[in-house]
Amino acid sequence: MGVIGRILGWFYHRLNLEHLPLYRVPYNYFNLDHWIGAIVAAAFMWLAITGLLLLVYYSPSAPYESSLRIVNEIPFGKILLSSHLYAAHLMIFSAYIHLFRNYFVASYKKPRELLWIIGILAGLLTLNTAFLGYALVGDIVSADAINVGKGVVAGIFGPELGTFINNLVFGTGGEETYTRLLAFHIISAALLGLMFMAHMAVFEAHGPPPDVKEVRWKASINIIRQDRKDLVNWFPHNFIFIIYMTTAVWGILLFLVSLALSAGKLHPLISPVPGPSPVSPEAAEHPPYPPWFFLFMYKVADFVFLTLDKPIVIDLLILKLTIPESPILLPFILSVALPVLYLVLLPFIDTSIERHPLKRPVITIIGALLITYLIQTTVWGALTPGQHVSLELATILMVPPIVIIALGVAILSKIHARSLNNEISAGRAFVSLGIGSIMLAATGFFITISVVRSIFSGATVEDLIAGGLGFAGLLLGMYIIINFGSKSKHTEGFVKANMPESNDPVQEKKVQETEKVSAVLKEARKAEEEIPLSLLIMGTIYLVIILASGFLLANIDPIEKAVAVGALMSSLLISLGGIAHIVHRTLLLPYDPYKGGWKEYKVHALLYFIVFLNYILVSINLLA
Amino acid sequence: MGGVRFKFTRRDFIRFLLAAGVAGVAGSYVVPTTTYLSPRVTQAEEYPRSLLVKSNGEPLKASELQVNKLYLFPYPLKDTMNFLINLGDENDNPVEIPELELPLVMEPIVDISYIMGGSKEIEIPENVQTYKFPGGVGPNKSIVAFNGICQHLGCIYPQLQYTRPGEKTSLPTNPPEIGENGGVIFCRCHGSAYDPYRGAAVLLEPVLKPLPAIVLEWDQETDQLYAVGVVGPVIFGKQCNLCGELVGDKVTVLSEDEYKQQGGAI
Numbered sequence A: 001m002g003v004i005g006r007i008l009g010w011f012y013h014r015l016n017l018e019h020l021p022l023y024r025v026p027y028n029y030f031n032l033d034h035w036i037g038a039i040v041a042a043a044f045m046w047l048a049i050t051g052l053l054l055l056v057y058y059s060p061s062a063p064y065e066s067s068l069r070i071v072n073e074i075p076f077g078k079i080l081l082s083s084h085l086y087a088a089h090l091m092i093f094s095a096y097i098h099l100f101r102n103y104f105v106a107s108y109k110k111p112r113e114l115l116w117i118i119g120i121l122a123g124l125l126t127l128n129t130a131f132l133g134y135a136l137v138g139d140i141v142s143a144d145a146i147n148v149g150k151g152v153v154a155g156i157f158g159p160e161l162g163t164f165i166n167n168l169v170f171g172t173g174g175e176e177t178y179t180r181l182l183a184f185h186i187i188s189a190a191l192l193g194l195m196f197m198a199h200m201a202v203f204e205a206h207g208p209p210p211d212v213k214e215v216r217w218k219a220s221i222n223i224i225r226q227d228r229k230d231l232v233n234w235f236p237h238n239f240i241f242i243i244y245m246t247t248a249v250w251g252i253l254l255f256l257v258s259l260a261l262s263a264g265k266l267h268p269l270i271s272p273v274p275g276p277s278p279v280s281p282e283a284a285e286h287p288p289y290p291p292w293f294f295l296f297m298y299k300v301a302d303f304v305f306l307t308l309d310k311p312i313v314i315d316l317l318i319l320k321l322t323i324p325e326s327p328i329l330l331p332f333i334l335s336v337a338l339p340v341l342y343l344v345l346l347p348f349i350d351t352s353i354e355r356h357p358l359k360r361p362v363i364t365i366i367g368a369l370l371i372t373y374l375i376q377t378t379v380w381g382a383l384t385p386g387q388h389v390s391l392e393l394a395t396i397l398m399v400p401p402i403v404i405i406a407l408g409v410a411i412l413s414k415i416h417a418r419s420l421n422n423e424i425s426a427g428r429a430f431v432s433l434g435i436g437s438i439m440l441a442a443t444g445f446f447i448t449i450s451v452v453r454s455i456f457s458g459a460t461v462e463d464l465i466a467g468g469l470g471f472a473g474l475l476l477g478m479y480i481i482i483n484f485g486s487k488s489k490h491t492e493g494f495v496k497a498n499m500p501e502s503n504d505p506v507q508e509k510k511v512q513e514t515e516k517v518s519a520v521l522k523e524a525r526k527a528e529e530e531i532p533l534s535l536l537i538m539g540t541i542y543l544v545i546i547l548a549s550g551f552l553l554a555n556i557d558p559i560e561k562a563v564a565v566g567a568l569m570s571s572l573l574i575s576l577g578g579i580a581h582i583v584h585r586t587l588l589l590p591y592d593p594y595k596g597g598w599k600e601y602k603v604h605a606l607l608y609f610i611v612f613l614n615y616i617l618v619s620i621n622l623l624a
Numbered sequence B: 001m002g003g004v005r006f007k008f009t010r011r012d013f014i015r016f017l018l019a020a021g022v023a024g025v026a027g028s029y030v031v032p033t034t035t036y037l038s039p040r041v042t043q044a045e046e047y048p049r050s051l052l053v054k055s056n057g058e059p060l061k062a063s064e065l066q067v068n069k070l071y072l073f074p075y076p077l078k079d080t081m082n083f084l085i086n087l088g089d090e091n092d093n094p095v096e097i098p099e100l101e102l103p104l105v106m107e108p109i110v111d112i113s114y115i116m117g118g119s120k121e122i123e124i125p126e127n128v129q130t131y132k133f134p135g136g137v138g139p140n141k142s143i144v145a146f147n148g149i150c151q152h153l154g155c156i157y158p159q160l161q162y163t164r165p166g167e168k169t170s171l172p173t174n175p176p177e178i179g180e181n182g183g184v185i186f187c188r189c190h191g192s193a194y195d196p197y198r199g200a201a202v203l204l205e206p207v208l209k210p211l212p213a214i215v216l217e218w219d220q221e222t223d224q225l226y227a228v229g230v231v232g233p234v235i236f237g238k239q240c241n242l243c244g245e246l247v248g249d250k251v252t253v254l255s256e257d258e259y260k261q262q263g264g265a266i
């Protein structure tokens, strides 16, 4: 291998990469289902990098002017600021998916309670950082955010503590406000970084939970034994896969940013650039929105029947508590405090060994309702910002989902229970499970629409909300079909590999198995030599894209052609991701010989397609 | 067993792809990052023509300048402070400052040999560009202005100071009179010294370049002074003399005492 090989080898041994004290996972765990958290992490890293770079030009004494200057005058500033914003959106969005994925497959069960709780808290801190971040821009959204933020704090913590916190976070106005917001944005992000490290450290304590199918949806064996034969080393396998995930996520993020920038004026909820100045005439036309991830709370604040119009005095003999009047306290408790409290306590509420959603119907129902309400109030808030909601309207729109979801899940879990008693009919049971969930979603959709129609004839807004509700049901149905309907592939092997060997006959079997494994390995070594030509060709194409994009990037005007710049930067990262995936795939050849076919190529099809779209953006932008 | 067998396997090619890919992407990101980070220098085309005014806003009269006293004013950028001196002899009689051709980089006029009676002439080394120091202006042709940022490592007033003729600097060797007639501009940071009488040419090491000279214009009728340009080396720490925020058409001149009172801020 020559000199380079020896240098790399030196690092490999000095860093002891072969025996890193990190959990090793089976070779077939490298898929999106197990790696959603990596999307969150990649978005967070992008936020940290771009955030530090933005610090160079952001100035709290002229927040709006300096934001506009970054967008309009600094080369690459537009891409940087927009991608910082979009990365925040992506991070929050993927954190929700990460949360609910692990919710439904019960990843929070013993011994991962702490991991789960840190995750929930990190999610809250993410929202906090995001709030402080968009308040910094100095546009109308930011000005509203600061005022509304103060109101919310005062409403939750009462006048005295509220004022204290408000002065602490927002200062007393003017430049001080933005200086403090900037400081707390960075402090909050730094704390989030620490939380992230804690999350990873606790994750490494027990590793990822075994794939549900391997353990037949039980949490009794909840650790991947490190003497399994299908494990791969953290380095290089996980390392390369992290590179693939990170660069691919960054690339897709930059593609979305370029797409949004090329689209011209966008709806303020998704616009990648700062909105109008709070003192400009356009500010009046701007809807009074928070960013989408706070819309849910914004809508619940419109539930006027939740307003406390007089102070409540609770007399507990010795202790006398006075809750001051507040328009926001109950909405906050209902939309944030209670759900968070529930999620934090969840590992101690649901302590059964079941991991299948249909064997924990109550938990599943609550989870589905959380998603539904989150989507419902978000869409609702986007469509009718600031419009009051009466108790009647809230009941009409929010009770049906409870009934539909509860009934649906109850029926599905009955079917599921029967299917397991009779193994032979399992396949058929899953089909009916699929059909059942589609019907569940469809029924939800139509019932809600018709109920709402009959009451408010022609009320399009409510129709849309009903549609959103039905859509949420549909998504849930799809999720159930895709994830819980398919039959276990690895069950037998895993159970054998993980059961403690106790009896002698088993011991004998083990010897046989070891022989089988070494035969497999020999086969595999042969396979390694047989890296398919298709991978080499695809990798070469990626390299060509990298060289071409790098060349173009160095030769176009970064201020005038921001879209092209973003699309090229995206293509670079996407291509590196593609190469990393190829490396990852070839590393797995000893375990999983290359079969080709659609499944093997679908990642690259997606990546090439995004590069293709990127180049369309580049050509449109350069020719314009 | 035998000689070296070189075999480029498919795995090697994959390794090459990864290395080239990482290098290509990292390389392509270097330019955007550095372009983004490098500050936008606004570079003006022309030197501003700035009237020197007193702290009360009235135009400064050349005849009002006290001899052998230090005055400070910013020019051509808001953050480049300059020395304005009406040079005189030991008895505070103004002395006429002649025009002079100076090298951009020079050997110190005074070296250790001077103390033992060495050379005091300015030597223009070969292959070194020169510039013309315009000499003094005003009724006695005795008013000069130099940039007040030391060309060695950038120390400013009060580390860089004007010492009138006859007065002692804090120089350890402290020759009685190292400059010619007009005192000395001395830098306490590392002991460089410039001769204000001869265009702030280098008297003592370690500095290698004279102080840039501010070109002044004297209006005989009104007795007013204008700063109109800079000659000599580029002002220390600046990419160019006009790279940055320019002063306006009036600049305030402060006496040493006023300057100290204002905490150096103008």
Ligand code: FES
Pocket (backbone or CB within 6 Å): B150, B151, B152, B153, B154, B155, B187, B188, B189, B190, B191, B192, B206, B207
């Ligand atoms: S900075 Fe003036 S002598 Fe070094």
